[in-house]
Amino acid sequence: MLSGACLKRFGLVRDQVHFLGNYSLAIITVSGLFVGFVLGLQGYYTLQRYGASDALGLLVALSLVRELGPVVGALLFAGRAGASITAEIGLMRAGEQLTALEMMAVDPKLRILAPRLWGGIIALPLLTAVFSAVGILGGYAVGVLLIGVDAGAFWSQMQSGVDVFKDVGNGMIKSVVFGIAVTFIALLQGYVAQPTPEGVASATTRSVVISSLSVLGLDFILTVMMFSI
Amino acid sequence: MQRSKNDVWVGLFVLIGLAAVLFLALKSANLLQFSWHKDYTVTAKFDNIGGLKKGAAVKSAGVVVGRVDNIQFDDNSYQAKVSLALESRYAFPKDSSLKILTSGLLGEQYVGIVACADEKNLAAGDNIGSTQSAVVLENLISQFLYSKASDAATPAAGTK
Numbered sequence: 001m002l003s004g005a006c007l008k009r010f011g012l013v014r015d016q017v018h019f020l021g022n023y024s025l026a027i028i029t030v031s032g033l034f035v036g037f038v039l040g041l042q043g044y045y046t047l048q049r050y051g052a053s054d055a056l057g058l059l060v061a062l063s064l065v066r067e068l069g070p071v072v073g074a075l076l077f078a079g080r081a082g083a084s085i086t087a088e089i090g091l092m093r094a095g096e097q098l099t100a101l102e103m104m105a106v107d108p109k110l111r112i113l114a115p116r117l118w119g120g121i122i123a124l125p126l127l128t129a130v131f132s133a134v135g136i137l138g139g140y141a142v143g144v145l146l147i148g149v150d151a152g153a154f155w156s157q158m159q160s161g162v163d164v165f166k167d168v169g170n171g172m173i174k175s176v177v178f179g180i181a182v183t184f185i186a187l188l189q190g191y192v193a194q195p196t197p198e199g200v201a202s203a204t205t206r207s208v209v210i211s212s213l214s215v216l217g218l219d220f221i222l223t224v225m226m227f228s229i
Numbered sequence: 230m231q232r233s234k235n236d237v238w239v240g241l242f243v244l245i246g247l248a249a250v251l252f253l254a255l256k257s258a259n260l261l262q263f264s265w266h267k268d269y270t271v272t273a274k275f276d277n278i279g280g281l282k283k284g285a286a287v288k289s290a291g292v293v294v295g296r297v298d299n300i301q302f303d304d305n306s307y308q309a310k311v312s313l314a315l316e317s318r319y320a321f322p323k324d325s326s327l328k329i330l331t332s333g334l335l336g337e338q339y340v341g342i343v344a345c346a347d348e349k350n351l352a353a354g355d356n357i358g359s360t361q362s363a364v365v366l367e368n369l370i371s372q373f374l375y376s377k378a379s380d381a382a383t384p385a386a387g388t389k
Contacts, residue, residue: 014235014236014239015235017239017242017243018235018238018239018242021239021242021246022238022239022241022242025242025245061257061258065253065257065258123242125246126242126243126245126246126247126249126250127246129246129247129249129250129253130245130246130249132249132253133248133249133252133253133257134249136252136253136256136257155256155257158257158258159256159257159258160337162257162258163258164254164258167258168250168253168254168257168258172250
């Protein structure tokens with residue numbers, strides 16, 4: 001399923017990137033902005049007690065790039081895109097469209113599932129990067145424009161504390177893993193759903209619950225592997 | 230028609246995503262500070278390096294001229310053996326001296342290099358002999374306390 005065979009028919013993958021990525025862009029951007037706002041406010045509140053409010057940029061950037069960007073991005077993606085994948089595949093199963101494809105000697109795994117998987121794997125890392133970048137701009141808006149932290153200190157502390165490969169790179173690796181996990185779980189739940197209205201409903205619920213929990217669990221494991229050794 | 234419209238939007242989405250990655254790499258992280266210059270490695274021994282870490286800056290007159298490449302413990306002299314990667318475009322006299330300094334009151338520690346007057350320049354593999362250890366806060370406080378205590382003891386001894 002992960003084989004490159006479906007990449008030959010790139011149109012299918014591209015349509016899925018459009019469906020999973022473009023339509024999730026709005027919710028990701030807005031959430032990233034507000035997470036950045038709140039990080040700016042709360043971070044300032046804590047840091048100014050120790051007279052370290054100059055480090056606000058570092059705090060905002062590190063928390064977004066390492067944890068919040070990948071995790072919150074993946075949770076939103078599970079709710080916004082994963083649920084719709086499960087419902088779509090589940091309805092295809094309930095309407096016996098998958099069986100019909102098989103009857104026509106078209107492999108539904110290759111024709112239906114693989115493009116969605118690749119779409120998710122391509123879309124989520126890009127969405128995560130947008131989330132983190134917009135969040136940092138949100139933190140800048142609150143910290144520098146609203147509260148009045150020095151702009152030079154905000155950026156220079158951030159640049160001296162955030163490493164391209166260790167922090168940004170590992171965050172991107174996390175989001176690729178989450179992209180695989182969320183999309184795979186959504187596809188699996190849709191594919192094995194009971195072909196009844198109740199079955200599709202409970203499959204959609206299970207898809208969101210299981211993928212959210214596995215994102216949180218995987219995040220812990222990845223963080224332990226990446227940042228503590 | 231629908232398909233070509235999709236193409237444009239997907240392209241735009243991918244562009245926005247890549248722009249965000251670039252923003253993270255360039256504006257919020259230190260990709261621009263990576264030096265692509267060639268460098269040469271010199272070593273130095275310190276009695277105490279304090280909190281110096283691998284990758285810390287080597288600065289001369291406040292300008293970054295290199296990075297700390299490696300830190301090891303030398304069990305012959307019981308000193309820390311620090312190797313520094315200095316950028317090739319900067320040359321320093323052989324008798325330059327090193328200090329471990331702190332940026333700000335509680336900031337990160339870095340190595341300061343002060344040039345001297347020798348006519349020969351440092352080359353790869355050289356050892357810098359004149360080094361000054363990091364200032365450890367606990368030692369400063371205990372020195373201060375000891376001097377206070379001896380100050381307090383001396384007048385008492387004088388009255389006896």
